[in-house]
Amino acid sequence: MSTASMVKGTAVPTPLPWSGLLALSTAAFTAVLTELLPAGLLPRMAPALGVSEARVGFLVTGYAAASFAAAIPVTALLRGLPRRPVLLGALLGFALSNAVVALSSSYGVTFAARLAAGVMGGTLWAMLAGYAARMVPAERRGRAIAVVLAGITLALALGVPAGTALAGAVGWRATFGLLAGLAVLLMGWVRWRVPGFPGEARGERVPLAGVAVLPGLPVILSVTLFLLLGHQVMYTYIAPFTDQAGFGRTDVVLLVFGASTVAGIWGTGLLVDRRPRATLLGALALCAAVMLALGRSADAPPVLLAAVALWGVAFGGAPTLIQTALVHASGPAASDVATSLQTTVYNAGIAGGSLTGGVVLERWGAPALPWTAFPLIALALTAVAVGRRHAFPAAPGRRSHGD
Template identity: 30%
Template structure:
């Protein structure tokens, strides 16, 4: 059946792939939308903003650790069946979050959301790559991942508006409905036969790739990059309202601008990486992120809210563009280091290390807020980004002599 689909759609992306992108959109919206809702959520659940931030930590940590394990453990199952099941669980987990009577029920729902999301995203990428011709594989996977990019640009700000207008519970209700639509779409629109016989890397194969020194250092630089970003992103709402005249009900506008800038970063980063090479995108992008974060700390220290609005917004836009310009370049870099034959494994590992960084960042941000003013978030995040740049530069310097020796031979 997969060969039939390939033949019938040799010149275009098959419709089932767009259904997978809808699922990725639902997951991206849920995963990123909680940040602008934290102040209202903390108030309703009678917890501190730092405790509410641990809902982000729980989701990201559960995703980062469980995704490679569950994907390997379910490798023998039909991909289509697994995708439908994981999206159904994702929808039901959103219902549980909507109905959560307290903080710990919501925490449990977030963990279930992470487990199901960590199964769906790599499974959707694998299925997308299996049902098209090899020369269309990259484009098919890009369509699936575009669902997350669109979620950043549209889903997250829309979720913020729904949360501020109707309450944070309604955002989970909306994502539950969207997830149900995605589950039905995959069930009806993706033929059963195309989910059979798709190879999945074992956990041992994943660990063997991660253990390669150059790959491991690069994955650690991903974790540092993600940790710095989520030190600020998790608490973006209280940061913006403290530094500028903007109020909570205006955060949706900020998230919309941030999401558009992030989409620009994704597409420009990939193109620049192809033309200039990944390191020439990675190093400047992460350096700019660090400088943007440091500028937020300076704005908090030296500017009044009335004067800080445009400097803060400018820093947020620079961060968004450079943050997401880094990601496709880092993926290309990892494929260079690990080899095309294990590209799917190393990219899956990169996603796991990224989400682990997100979880650490939410925790680090909570500690920074607990022990200092909100401007300290920028200082901590900036230092983490510089550490990521240092790891990348150290690897480049170390590999340069070996590259010269190889070319001389």
């Protein structure tokens, strides 16, 4: 594929394959909505399944655990298969599991369906960024990945609240049924507009352990871990922190954060292919500064809301920047396996951050949360600063001295 066409002597960038990228973005949206929707439907699902609300909450836990456990082994098992059939298989799995949830009155059957959906989720997340990278020239990979990962942001900011409201209007079973239907329609869209790519040839596959130690990969995975640890320490317990700060409107705080992440991923899409390293350094520095502001002045509502807005902007763009660095470091062919490693590290960061935040909250109270998050995010920032050769070069294809 030519990276540019010539019009009257001027190089014009190859246009993005928008329809295919938006199909992948919708797949990301569907996966996040499938994972998190039960959290908004606890009071409605519990009586129908004959269990407590806490056990309905385990439907989210089970999905996450299955995704965590499946990402690496399933991706390694399927890495030799053509990519589009694997993608279609994951979407079919979402459709079937959501249909089972919509129809089941047994908690055990419902939980099993959620575990199956989690396996599909782990498979899907491992391949989306690499798929997007293979659809565009190297100099446009960052923008393509940003488009795909925007589906996550839209699901968090709009999809989960809208799905919860829809369940109030038509019932939770109908909502899961519609989600199953969305996955079926998405299969047709993918078959129509997303190109097929071959799997990795057996003789060309880098062993799993070899992928993990590719130049730059350990640094990128450590940045992922430290950022998610710090973020989840604060985000998981934003409600008690907001209460102790005297504001008490967690819904407003979450709305501000969600809306700001949309702005963050949009801005990142403009910069990721031109200044990826500087943009990531700025995003992490802003996250760290926000934690300092929350630690010192969160009892002033204007400061609290402004800090949360900046936090959303910074964090909204960070996953795209880190994912793009991962694809450049691993190469598109090995990106599925590399991303499966990152998916596992990502989920470990979520679990570890939530656990750490809970311990801190119980022992020292909510005011200690931002001071716990700050050094973790500072470690992520430091890792980016020192990983300037293979992990986070100034721009794709350019390498600085030192690492």
